[in-house]
Amino acid sequence: MRNTMLAHFLCGMIVLWAAVAEAQPWGDLKGRFVYDGEPPTRKPLIVTADVEFCGKKELLEEHLIVHPDNQGVANVVVWIFLGRGDSPPTIHESYAETAKAEIVLDTVHCRFEPHVSLLRTTQTLILRNSDPIGDNIKIDTLFNPPINITLPSRSEVQHRFTAEERLPARVSCGIHPWESGWLLIKELPYMAVSDENGEFKIENLPAGEWTFQFWHEQAGYLNEVTVDGQVTSWGRGRATFDVPSGEKNLGDLLLSPRLFAE
Structure with a gap:
């Protein structure tokens, strides 16, 4: 009898958990990083070893890659940031395939x-x-x-x-x-890197308010970003957004050339 009751209880909990998971709304965070100036020209790398092979590859600098036509900034890294005591987000089932x-x-x-x-x-x-x-x-x-x-x-x-x-x-x-x-x-799994057009997307976040951190190898933390025409300060590259069910599109995020000054 006890085993039967326990089995019914566990089945009920599984059904309840499944119902809660199904009711959880999910949303994507997307945007595009744009170099707010004349795109810099990538310089050739100096090949000093295995020249017979590597010297034929026309290698270019990769520390700052800006699309020459649409000014998109590649290789900006974005991830969800959790402060001390913050509860981690639920992971969407779609990420199980790549875990x-x-x-x-x-x-x-x-x-x-x-x-x-x-x-x-x-x-x-x-x-x-x-x-x-x-x-x-x-x-x-x-x-x-x-x-x-x-x-x-x-x-x-x-x-x-x-x-x-x-x-x-x-x-x-x-x-x-x-x-x-x-x-x-x-x-x-909630992280992304911008592509050659400067675009990034983090899919299937639990809907709600989350903080994200933004970083680039040449600039370090992206502390200053122009959003909707307004210069915005992102301390230590962190910004908080309310991700709705569906999609949160940040649009074009303008990055000043001085962020990348050597």
């Missing part, structure tokens, strides 16, 4: 691809070298043991990071000093 995924960081034509990688602590990082020459991948993490791996031509290794990082970790190569990249490691 155990393999994320590839590849060396292709003497550069890291992608330039900025996003990794959850539940996922596995594949460090790959697709080039016909040897390479080195060094990742300078703070809350995980840093790694420094030499990869022979056309080889790969797996690696797991168990702790999240507060900021993107630098990726570099001891053989080819011009190779650079970044890796953001988080427990939550």
Whole structure:
């Protein structure tokens, strides 16, 4: 009798949980980062090693990539920020499919691809070298043991990071000093990186008020952003938005050239 009652209770709780999950509204956060000035020209990188192979690849600087036609800023990193004592958001079921995924960081034509990688602590990082020459991948993490791996031509290794990082970790190569990249490691899946047009999108957030952090390798924290014609201060790159059910479109977010001044 007790077992029957317990089974009925558990079934009821499962049904109740499913009903609550179904009733939870979800929304996307999207926007586009725009360079508020004349797009800078990317300079050629100076190739000093494996010149016979790498010197033929027409490599360009990647620390600031602005689309020449629409002024979109690539590689702005966005993630949900939780302060001390903040409750983490519910994770939408759509993220379950990629929770155990393999994320590839590849060396292709003497550069890291992608330039900025996003990794959850539940996922596995594949460090790959697709080039016909040897390479080195060094990742300078703070809350995980840093790694420094030499990869022979056309080889790969797996690696797991168990702790999240507060900021993107630098990726570099001891053989080819011009190779650079970044890796953001988080427990939550709610993060994004802007594409070549400056566009980003974080999907299926629980509807409600959330704080996000914005960062770029050249600018650091995006502390000043022009939104709807108004210059807005984002302390430590943090801004809070009310994400409705459906979509919150921030529109064009203008970034002053002085943010990227060297």
